[in-house]
Amino acid sequence: MSDQIKPSEVPLSTFDGVNSGDEMGSNSLLGIDKNLLIDASQLSIGAVICDGTNSIVYEGLYRSIPVAIKVIHPDRVSTVKSDVEKKFSREVLMLSRVKHDNIIQFIGAIVEPSMMIITELMKGGTLQKFLWSFRPDCPDLKLSLSFALEISRAMEYLHQNRIIHRDLKPSNLLLTEDKRKIKLADFGLAREEADDEMTTEAGTYRWMAPEMFSVAALRVGEKKYYDHKVDVYSFSMILWELLTNSTPFKGRSNVLVAYAAAKNHRPSIDKIPAPIAPLLESCWAESSEDRPEFKQITEFLGNFLHSICQSANIVPPPIFREAEYSINEEETNDIPVTDCLMDRSNGTRKKVPNLCLRFLRCFGYCL
Known part of the structure; x- marks a missing residue:
């Protein structure tokens, strides 16, 4: 955020015809509660942060507080104006509902004369750029796993509230x-989970679960059934990136990436730490039913970080303290390590946290 930006220097009235008048009284437009709309006269626009396909994100100030301003550009969108407004409204309502330490904080929206979403400003940039800054090296393992844990917590919260993000990828994850x-951002494709079919025009192929498309091309707006486990697949690609600092299916076009994923091809796990490989493989399983819930992933990663702290003689945070876990050795004998994520007995799946911790303790000291 530039120190030179002042509220009086770049008034909103100079931006794309936006005036500073308060028209909010008539703007419970687009189904947006007027309480979610903010006074445009108190918003100032700064430098461009990123320029996307359908919007531009600026840094700015709202009541002297640094913010990020996402400006929707209908002229860039191929769909009709009513569809753009509907998507904008849905994103505003979705962001206003979610409140979590690892999800970007919503501040407010402006409807006229331009559609804008204002959120807290994350000055650390995207996870994608952060990883690029390290290449060809990898970030510290504990830091990578800490990011993965925070992402999992955010996703666990969303899924508990029946929200599917559908576009989980490094460029939508922001750093302090x-x-x-790390915090999750960009809810432009997020949806409440439906019990029937949902549209398929969502996500980015490199991180998109194969059930959201097929080898045959799908038309925009075509319906297909999938559930919240599509986010678990996307998470697996991010976890793989955090541990390898490589791009999944690097060098392949979108079409070839989609084809490979649909044919159950996955990135190599040769460089993945042995204790993490079963988690990774379960998260990107071909069948969504074989993927764990984020609650299980969060517990697994929390235990793993706990074991790393133990091996390095570091006092773990309270959430990872030994008193929170108990082990019954009779229950853990002769159980495959992959079962620490799933118990498939009687066709059901349930958490088996003790097995996870035993597995992590066996391998935690070799990292």
């Missing part, structure tokens, strides 16, 4: 200025 904390 000290680059120690």
Whole structure:
């Protein structure tokens, strides 16, 4: 955020014809509660952060507080204006509903004369750029796993509230200025989970679950059944990136990436730490039913970080303390390590946290 930006220097009235008048009284437009709309006269626009296909994100100030401003550009969108407005409204309502330490904080929206979404400003940039800055090396393992844990917590929260993000990828994950904390952003494709079929025009092929498409091309708007486990698949690609600092299916076009995923091809796990490989493979399983829930993933990663702290003689945070876990050795004998994520007995799946911790303790000291 530039220190030169002042509220009086770049008034909103100079931006794309936006005036500073308060028209909010008539703007419970687009189904948006007027309480979610903010006073445009108190918003100032700064430099461009990123320029996307359908929007541009700027840094700015709202009541002297640094913010990010996402401006929707209908002229860039191939769909009709009513569809653009519907998607904008849905994103605003979705962001206003979610409140979690690892999800970007919604501040407000502006409807006229331009559609804008204002959120907290994350000065550390995207996870994608952070990883690029390290290549060809990898970030510290504990930091990568800490990011993965925070992402999992955010996704666990969304799924508990029946929200599917549908576009989980490194460019939609933002870092704090000290680059120690991560938050999920961009809810433009997020949906409430439906019990029937949902549209398929969602996501980015490199991180998209194969059940969202098929080898045969799908028309925009075509319906197909899938559930919240599509986010688990996307998470697996991000976890793989965090551990390898490589791009999944690097060098392949979108069409070839989709074809490979549909044929159950996955990135190599040769460089993945042995204790993490079963988690990764379960998350990108071909069948969504074989993928774990984020609650299980969160517990697994929390236990793993706990074991790393133990091996390095580091006092773990309270959430990872030994008192929170118990082990029954009779229950853990002769059980495959992959079963620490799933118990398939009687065709059901349930958490088996004790097995996870036993497995992690066996291998935690070799990292």
